[in-house]
Structure formats: C-alpha cells, structure tokens
Amino acid sequence: MTDLALDPLGLLVVIPLLGALAAFAWPRGATGLSLLVGLANLAVAAALAVKVATVGPAHHALGGWGAPLGIDLAADGLSVLMLLMTAVIGLLVSFTAAAAFAATPGEDDAAARRRACFPPLWLLLLTGLNALFLSRDVFNLYVTLEIVALASVGLAVLSGTRAALEAGLRYLVASLLGSLLFLLGVGLIYSAYGRLDLDGLAALAAPAPVASAALVAMLAGLALKSALFPLHFWLPAAHANATAPASALLSALVVKGALYVALRLFTEVFAPADPLALLVGLLGAAAVLWGSLEALRAERLKLLVAWSTVAQIGLIFVAFALSGTIGSAAAWQGAVLLMLAHAIAKAAMFLAAGRIAEAAGHDLIARLDRATVRPGLALFAFGLATISLIGLPPSAGFVGKWLLMEGALTAGGWAWLAVALFGTALTAAYLARPLAAFLRFDRVRRPLADEYAWRLSDLPPLALALMAVAFGLVATQTLDLLAIGSPLGIAP
Numbered sequence: 001m002t003d004l005a006l007d008p009l010g011l012l013v014v015i016p017l018l019g020a021l022a023a024f025a026w027p028r029g030a031t032g033l034s035l036l037v038g039l040a041n042l043a044v045a046a047a048l049a050v051k052v053a054t055v056g057p058a059h060h061a062l063g064g065w066g067a068p069l070g071i072d073l074a075a076d077g078l079s080v081l082m083l084l085m086t087a088v089i090g091l092l093v094s095f096t097a098a099a100a101f102a103a104t105p106g107e108d109d110a111a112a113r114r115r116a117c118f119p120p121l122w123l124l125l126l127t128g129l130n131a132l133f134l135s136r137d138v139f140n141l142y143v144t145l146e147i148v149a150l151a152s153v154g155l156a157v158l159s160g161t162r163a164a165l166e167a168g169l170r171y172l173v174a175s176l177l178g179s180l181l182f183l184l185g186v187g188l189i190y191s192a193y194g195r196l197d198l199d200g201l202a203a204l205a206a207p208a209p210v211a212s213a214a215l216v217a218m219l220a221g222l223a224l225k226s227a228l229f230p231l232h233f234w235l236p237a238a239h240a241n242a243t244a245p246a247s248a249l250l251s252a253l254v255v256k257g258a259l260y261v262a263l264r265l266f267t268e269v270f271a272p273a274d275p276l277a278l279l280v281g282l283l284g285a286a287a288v289l290w291g292s293l294e295a296l297r298a299e300r301l302k303l304l305v306a307w308s309t310v311a312q313i314g315l316i317f318v319a320f321a322l323s324g325t326i327g328s329a330a331a332w333q334g335a336v337l338l339m340l341a342h343a344i345a346k347a348a349m350f351l352a353a354g355r356i357a358e359a360a361g362h363d364l365i366a367r368l369d370r371a372t373v374r375p376g377l378a379l380f381a382f383g384l385a386t387i388s389l390i391g392l393p394p395s396a397g398f399v400g401k402w403l404l405m406e407g408a409l410t411a412g413g414w415a416w417l418a419v420a421l422f423g424t425a426l427t428a429a430y431l432a433r434p435l436a437a438f439l440r441f442d443r444v445r446r447p448l449a450d451e452y453a454w455r456l457s458d459l460p461p462l463a464l465a466l467m468a469v470a471f472g473l474v475a476t477q478t479l480d481l482l483a484i485g486s487p488l489g490i491a492p
Contacts, residue, residue, distance in 0.1 A: 244354020281321020
C-alpha cells in the first residue's frame with residue numbers, strides 16, 4: 001500500500017477516491033475540496049507525463065503481484081494524453097460548477113441536496129476514468145466502466161427536472177445493458193484462455209474462434225456506452241437536460257472512456273475480421289450523417305451540441321474501418337487527436353451554452369438573436385470552439401481530420417474521405433445556426449442591456465476554447481508523446 005500511495009499511477013486513483021469519500025462526508029467543504037483534488041490530480045498527471053516522456057512507459061503491479069495473477073497499472077503515451085485531458089477539463093469544469101452550484105438564499109432542501117452531490121459524484125467519476133486509462137486487464141476495465149457509468153447517471157439527473165430524470169433512466173438502462181454485453185465478452189475470454197490481462201491476451205487471442213465472439217460482445221457494449229449509431233438513443237436527451245457542468249463532463253470525458261477501451265481492444269488485443277471493421281466504419285458514417293441532420297433540426301442550443309457529439313463520435317469510429325490497412329497508423333493518430341480535440345471543444349461549448357442560457361433565460365436558437373442580455377465572453381468562447389469542431393486550422397480538429405483523411409487516401413478509401421469531407425460541411429452548417437443568432441442584432445426592438453461584463457464562470461469555457469484552437473500548434477509534440485510505448489500499433 002505504501003508503494004501504491006507513493007507511485008504516480010496509484011496516486012491518480014487514490015487521491016480522487018479519497019477526495020470523493022471526504023466530499024461525501026463533509027458536504028459544506030466539498031466544493032473547495034473538489035478544486036484542491038483537481039489541482040492535485042493535474043499535478044500528478046503532469047508528473048507522470050514527464051516521467052513517461054523521459055523514461056518510457058510506466059508500470060506498477062499492485063501488491064507486488066503482476067499479471068496474470070495480480071492487477072497491473074500501466075501508462076504509455078495514449079494513457080498519459082487521456083489522463084492529462086481528463087485532469088485539465090475536469091479542473092476547469094470544477095471551477096464553473098463551484099459557481100453553478102453555489103448556495104442561493106431561500107433554496108429548498110432538494111436543491112441543496114442536489115448541489116451537495118456534484119463534488120463527490122465528479123470525484124468518483126474522476127477515480128473511474130483515471131483507473132480506466134491505467135488498467136491493463138479486461139475485468140478491471142469492466143469495473144472502471146461501471147464506476148464511470150454510476151457516477152455519470154448521478155450527474156445527468158442533478159438538475160432535478162422531469163426531463164432530466166427520464167433521460168437519466170434511459171441512460172441507466174443503456175449503460176447497464178452495455179455493461180452486461182461487455183461482461184459477457186470478459187466471461188468468454190476467461191473461459192477460453194484463463195487469463196484477462198491485455199498483454200497476455202494479445203499473444204493468445206487471435207487463434208481461437210471465441211475471440212471474435214468476445215470482441216463482438218464487447219464492442220456492442222462499448223457502442224452503447226459511446227452512443228454509436230443506432231445505439232445513440234439515450235445521449236441527446238441526457239446531455240441536453242443535464243446541468244451545464246455535468247453536460248460538459250458527460251460529453252467531453254465519459255463518452256471518451258468507452259471509445260478509449262474500444263481502441264485498445266480493437267488494435268492491441270484482437271485481430272478483427274474485415275467485415276467487422278467495415279461494419280463499425282459504416283455505423284460511424286451513419287452517425288455522422290444522422291447526428292448532423294438532427295443537429296440541423298434542433299431547436300435548443302444544448303440539444304444541438306448534444307447531437308453534434310453523436311456526429312463527431314461517429315467520425316472517430318470511421319478510423320476503425322481502416323484497421324489493418326497501410327493507412328491505419330495515420331488514421332489512428334487522427335482518431336486520437338480528434339478525441340482530444342472534441343473533448344476540449346465540447347466541454348467549452350457546453351459550459352458556454354449554459355452561461356448563454358443563464359443570461360438569456362432560455363437556449364432556444366430561434367430566439368437568441370432577440371436577447372437583450374448578451375454574455376460576450378461566452379459567445380466568443382462558443383465561436384472559438386466551433387473552429388476546432390469544424391476542423392479549421394490551426395486547431396487540433398484540423399490536424400486530426402487531416403491525418404484521418406491521409407490514412408483514408410493512403411489506403412485507397414475514397415468513400416471514407418468523402419464521409420470526412422461531407423461531415424465537415426454538415427458541421428459548419430449546423431454550427432452556423434447559433435453563430436448567426438449570436439451575431440444578429442437587427443431583431444432587437446429595445447436598447448441592449450449593459451451586461452457585457454464578464455463573470456468568473458466565463459473564464460473556464462474561454463480557456464478551453466482557446467486551448468482547443470491552440471492545441472493544433474503542438475500537434476507534433478502530442479504525436480511524439482502518443483508514440484511512446486507504441487499504443488494502437490503506432491511506432492515512435
């Protein structure tokens with residue numbers, strides 16, 4: 001236990017877990033505690049990133065018992081990037097939540113209880129995500145996915161509205177079904193091989209037919225959790241009806257956890273058949289089209305952003321269709337950059353959308369141009385975040401799409417190139433709707449109120465939006481870090 005407490009791999013699990021317990025036991029100090037834990041988590045994640053960048057992949061065998069009998073924690077370039085992304089976004093969202101869930105005079109007991117629930121739920125989510133990114137066996141991946149799911153459902157219903165509760169129930173059912181499918185795959189693997197560690201399975205899984213059945217079951221469960229079309233039915237309502245900080249965490253981080261596991265299993269453990277890779281790619285392409293069309297039809301700003309998540313996640317799944325081709329390395333690099341870029345930009349968008357709705361009193365897109373109160377920094381942050389989602393330079397979204405299209409061209413996948421280009425055009429089309437409303441003043445029939453003054457809650461979305469645009473400037477360094485340990489078959 002002493003070794004675990006002093007090792008950065010262990011600290012990334014222990015610190016948020018102890019913080020969640022303390023926040024639950026001490027509600028009055030939970031908000032400040034969550035900020036302190038977030039800062040400590042970011043410091044440890046940064047220290048681990050430096051260690052991995054200078055020394056190489058890190059490893060820790062819990063209790064001195066390594067695989068296959070014990071549990072291993074490990075960090076390579078991909079793990080470190082996901083940990084840093086989670087730490088930065090989580091800390092900035094915590095600052096917004098501190099204002100959003102501040103005590104208000106005359107609030108009822110139910111509102112006070114909901115407000116007190118955010119810090120422990122967020123820290124429990126952070127525990128699950130950190131453990132997921134460090135786990136190296138499929139059963140622990142299942143356990144961490146369950147921790148993430150339980151915390152996420154709690155966050156999704158914190159607003160207390162009927163719509164949020166109904167959406168949260170659908171989210172819970174979908175998540176439980178996804179977990180059962182993933183656990184079925186874990187059972188098939190253990191019955192066939194008698195071990196669950198990823199490194200051992202990578203050498204054993206390919207020859208047995210049961211590996212294909214296990215992969216299909218696991219991918220089906222992960223498709224539910226990551227809202228891949230047509231299993232996306234739970235996501236738009238859950239994200240659109242949650243509070244702004246919760247929506248930011250759900251869209252930016254939770255969906256990426258399931259996608260991360262799918263990437264690991266697909267590229268490092270199993271050798272998927274071409275029809276399965278093609279099917280995943282086709283579902284991703286369908287998600288790009290359907291999610292974009294629904295975003296074009298959405299009446300509310302947060303619902304538009306939620307449907308955008310369905311489309312953007314679908315584009316990342318297109319990279320699966322290029323698995324095993326000569327363009328797969330570039331495609332996987334593009335997929336990882338798109339994951340990171342989407343997480344940062346979508347967190348900024350949801351936080352900004354929450355601020356806009358708070359100032360205007362609603363988030364109906366058709367009426368945004370009539371608002372007499374315009375939160376300037378939030379509008380600017382939303383606009384900046386669109387640059388990365390559309391894929392304009394110099395953002396990481398641009399670099400990620402470029403690499404994905406490069407992989408498609410190298411592999412001769414012209415259809416996948418067309419999906420990426422058409423998806424980009426659709427993204428620009430549906431994001432132009434709120435941007436046009438932000439910029440139009442001609443329908444305002446009375447003088448604009450003098451409420452352009454910024455609030456503290458405007459700074460996190462602005463910081464995230466700036467980060468989303470500037471992230472592309474360090475894409476080379478990011479790809480160098482990603483190659484450490486050769487995850488996803490990407491050689492340094």
